[in-house]
Amino acid sequence: MRGASGPLVGVVIGSESDRPRLEGAFRVLEELGIPHEAEVISAHREPARAVEYARSAAERGLKVIVAAAGKAAALPGVLAGSTHLPVVGLPLSGGALGGVEALLSVSELPRGVPVAAVGIDAAGNAALLAASILALLYPELEGRLRSLRGL
Numbered sequence: 576m577r578g579a580s581g582p583l584v585g586v587v588i589g590s591e592s593d594r595p596r597l598e599g600a601f602r603v604l605e606e607l608g609i610p611h612e613a614e615v616i617s618a619h620r621e622p623a624r625a626v627e628y629a630r631s632a633a634e635r636g637l638k639v640i641v642a643a644a645g646k647a648a649a650l651p652g653v654l655a656g657s658t659h660l661p662v663v664g665l666p667l668s669g670g671a672l673g674g675v676e677a678l679l680s681v682s683e684l685p686r687g688v689p690v691a692a693v694g695i696d697a698a699g700n701a702a703l704l705a706a707s708i709l710a711l712l713y714p715e716l717e718g719r720l721r722s723l724r725g726l
C-alpha cells in the first residue's frame with residue numbers, strides 16, 4: 576500500500592483459544608494485500624496492556640483495529656475507549672450462550688465509545704469492513720475490494 580511502511584490493520588484477539596475463529600479475517604486481509612498485525616490481549620486479564628495497545632495504535636501507523644472476543648467480550652470496548660481509530664468489534668461464539676453474550680457486549684457500548692459490531696463469528700465481514708475504511712485512504716485498494724466482493 577502506497578506510503579505505508581508497517582501494518583495498517585491491528586487484529587486483536589482476546590485469547591489464543593479464539594484464533595481459529597479469526598481465519599476468515601486473515602484470509603481476506605491477505606487476499607487484499609493489506610498489511611496487518613495480530614496480537615492476543617485479554618481485556619480482563621491484562622487490561623493495562625489493552626489500553627496501551629489502543630493508546631499507541633495511531634502513532635504506530637495503524638488505521639483500523641479489528642477486535643475479537645468471546646464470552647463477556649470487553650476487548651472491543653476497552654480498545655475503543657482509548658483510541659480515536661475505528662474499532663470493528665467481532666463477537667465470537669464459544670461461550671455458554673453461543674456468542675449472544677459477546678454480541679451484546681460488543682454492540683451495546685455506552686455513548687461516546689463507538690464500536691462497529693459485526694455478526695457472531697463474522698470474521699470475514701470484520702476484515703471487509705476494515706478494508707472498506709482503508710480504501711477511503713488508499714484508493715489502490717478499492718479495485719481489489721470491489722473485485723473480491725463482486726461489485
Ligand code: RP5
Pocket residue numbers: 588589590591592593617618619643644645646647648667669
Ligand atoms: C474471552 O474469553 C476470550 O476472547 C475467549 O473467547 C474467552 C475464553 O478465553 P480463554 O479462557 O480460552 O483464554 O475473553
